[in-house]
Amino acid sequence: MAFDANTLRAKFPILQLEANDHPLVYLDNAATTQKPQVVLDALMAYYTTSNANVHRGAHYLSDRATAQFEHARDRVARFINAPQADHVIWTKGTTESINMVAYGLEWCLKPDDEILITSLEHHANLVPWQQLAFRTGARLRVLPLTSRGEWEPEYERYFNEHTRIFACTQISNAIGVKTPIKQMLAAAKAVNAFTLVDGAQAVAHYPIDVQALDCDFYVFSGHKMYGPTGIGVLYGKPHALEVLTPVQTGGEMVSHVTYNSTEFNVLPYRLEAGTPHIEGVIGMATACDFLAAQDRQGMIEWEQKLARYVYDELKFHTAIEIYSPESDTTVVSLGVPGIHTMDLNGYLDSQGIAVRAGSHCAHPLMAQLGVSSTLRASFACYNTLSEARRFCDVLLEAIEILGDD
Amino acid sequence: MTDLNRDAIQARLQACTSKEATFKELVSLSKQLERLSDTEKTEDNKVKGCESAVWLIEHQENGTCTFQADSDAKLMRGVLLVILSLANGHSKAELQAMDLVTELSQFNLSSYLTSSRTNGVLGILKQIQA
Numbered sequence: 001m002a003f004d005a006n007t008l009r010a011k012f013p014i015l016q017l018e019a020n021d022h023p024l025v026y027l028d029n030a031a032t033t034q035k036p037q038v039v040l041d042a043l044m045a046y047y048t049t050s051n052a053n054v055h056r057g058a059h060y061l062s063d064r065a066t067a068q069f070e071h072a073r074d075r076v077a078r079f080i081n082a083p084q085a086d087h088v089i090w091t092k093g094t095t096e097s098i099n100m101v102a103y104g105l106e107w108c109l110k111p112d113d114e115i116l117i118t119s120l121e122h123h124a125n126l127v128p129w130q131q132l133a134f135r136t137g138a139r140l141r142v143l144p145l146t147s148r149g150e151w152e153p154e155y156e157r158y159f160n161e162h163t164r165i166f167a168c169t170q171i172s173n174a175i176g177v178k179t180p181i182k183q184m185l186a187a188a189k190a191v192n193a194f195t196l197v198d199g200a201q202a203v204a205h206y207p208i209d210v211q212a213l214d215c216d217f218y219v220f221s222g223h224k225m226y227g228p229t230g231i232g233v234l235y236g237k238p239h240a241l242e243v244l245t246p247v248q249t250g251g252e253m254v255s256h257v258t259y260n261s262t263e264f265n266v267l268p269y270r271l272e273a274g275t276p277h278i279e280g281v282i283g284m285a286t287a288c289d290f291l292a293a294q295d296r297q298g299m300i301e302w303e304q305k306l307a308r309y310v311y312d313e314l315k316f317h318t319a320i321e322i323y324s325p326e327s328d329t330t331v332v333s334l335g336v337p338g339i340h341t342m343d344l345n346g347y348l349d350s351q352g353i354a355v356r357a358g359s360h361c362a363h364p365l366m367a368q369l370g371v372s373s374t375l376r377a378s379f380a381c382y383n384t385l386s387e388a389r390r391f392c393d394v395l396l397e398a399i400e401i402l403g404d405d
Numbered sequence: 406m407t408d409l410n411r412d413a414i415q416a417r418l419q420a421c422t423s424k425e426a427t428f429k430e431l432v433s434l435s436k437q438l439e440r441l442s443d444t445e446k447t448e449d450n451k452v453k454g455c456e457s458a459v460w461l462i463e464h465q466e467n468g469t470c471t472f473q474a475d476s477d478a479k480l481m482r483g484v485l486l487v488i489l490s491l492a493n494g495h496s497k498a499e500l501q502a503m504d505l506v507t508e509l510s511q512f513n514l515s516s517y518l519t520s521s522r523t524n525g526v527l528g529i530l531k532q533i534q535a
Contacts, residue, residue, distance in 0.1 A: 020424035340478035342457045350424040358456050401432065402479060
């Protein structure tokens with residue numbers, strides 16, 4: 001089926017809302033996406049037909065819930081082309097997934113080892129590694145990438161015999177630029193480092209193939225890909241998941257317990273202590289199916305077209321600086337020197353337009369750009385060209401109102 | 406010191422019937438806020454937890470508190486003007502007895518209060534009462 005944003009838009013009930021007496025224009029999709037009716041229905045259906053704890057007592061509802069829960073793992077595994085469903089671990093989101101790896105690999109780090117990240121990371125893919133370095137005496141190193149996602153060949157020296165872990169985002173949340181992930185992963189593998197890819201900003205837009213990426217860990221959140229909040233995934237190759245020390249212990253993740261010892265359960269359960277977020281898991285799988293059923297190529301072309309429209313409309317405006325790339329992105333991150341992004345945001349909000357003003361959890365990147373914050377419009381499949389146009393018009397109004405002294 | 410007539414400010418903001426009108430009124434009010442000098446905008450005077458930078462200075466004379474405040478964002482300067490109109494001229498004990506959040510909500514600023522997780526207004530109020 002050919003991609004059509006208006007047809008798709010009708011499947012998202014919240015987009016019919018008004019905000020501050022104007023039609024809602026939701027351009028904060030990099031923070032979280034809205035949810036289609038099928039996902040909302042899946043959540044409701046779970047509670048009305050199947051609610052029970054999973055993997056426990058054999059009764060009618062528990063069997064239903066467990067079957068749906070494990071079927072969801074298959075669906076999500078297929079969505080990212082994981083070879084086996086057991087390689088998909090449920091977490092509460094990207095941040096938890098990264099922390100599970102950062103704590104789980106602590107045993108393998110010693111002073112003089114290096115953890116390598118890039119200069120385009122969200123704090124979620126920076127602070128856990130920095131703290132891991134503090135705990136172990138390892139060094140945190142930062143591979144400099146330009147705001148265009150480029151790296152210099154001489155930077156290969158950042159990958160060396162000390163590099164134990166390489167963690168990198170696929171797409172910058174703050175400015176929407178893609179990183180040279182394949183080259184970097186190849187360099188990291190050449191030195192036998194563990195590799196983790198932060199896919200939080202990629203999954204809603206691009207088909208993901210973890211086998212083609214060939215990374216040890218791939219992490220993402222449900223809520224940024226049309227699924228519910230509070231659910232995410234830690235995908236890992238078996239050898240990588242097997243060596244993770246479980247951060248959380250308790251019920252469900254054990255096979256035998258005495259007062260003196262505990263035998264942990266097999267994967268994936270070993271890394272999933274406690275009662276899981278069952279309806280979140282089912283909702284996330286539904287979101288994966290929803291995305292997989294779309295014309296993915298048509299969808300990403302549309303999203304990029306919207307970002308490109310905004311870029312082209314604003315690029316010659318002398319008051320505006322754009323930090324996002326011109327093309328191959330779904331984000332336009334910008335600033336207006338002399339006007340605070342919170343003020344621009346305030347006016348846009350008063351006109352019903354939702355964007356994000358701030359540092360986007362990326363203080364070091366903001367420093368690299370020489371700003372303290374940016375205004376970010378981020379597009380999703382249900383946005384329209386008239387919304388992109390309205391964003392530009394209202395932004396220019398805001399600059400007029402706020403720039404008068 | 407900036408002339409801060411609480412009732413006049415309140416009347417102007419209460420007359421706003423849309424978020425756009427409130428926005429424009431706050432921008433207009435922001436021009437009345439007496440700015441701090443660069444030397445007063447120290448790290449010590451900075452209020453933590455605000456997305457825009459906010460500085461707050463407290464003076465006490467004969468038990469009466471007077472605050473000066475500034476921000477790099479206009480909207481926040483408008484909000485600060487409102488806060489100062491509430492807080493200035495009271496003793497610490499009086500300030501501590503005041504329900505500043507409720508007081509502020511009478512200025513038609515509830516949406517600026519609910520977004521205080523990012524804008525830090527609650528932190529400013531706490532510091533004023535501390």
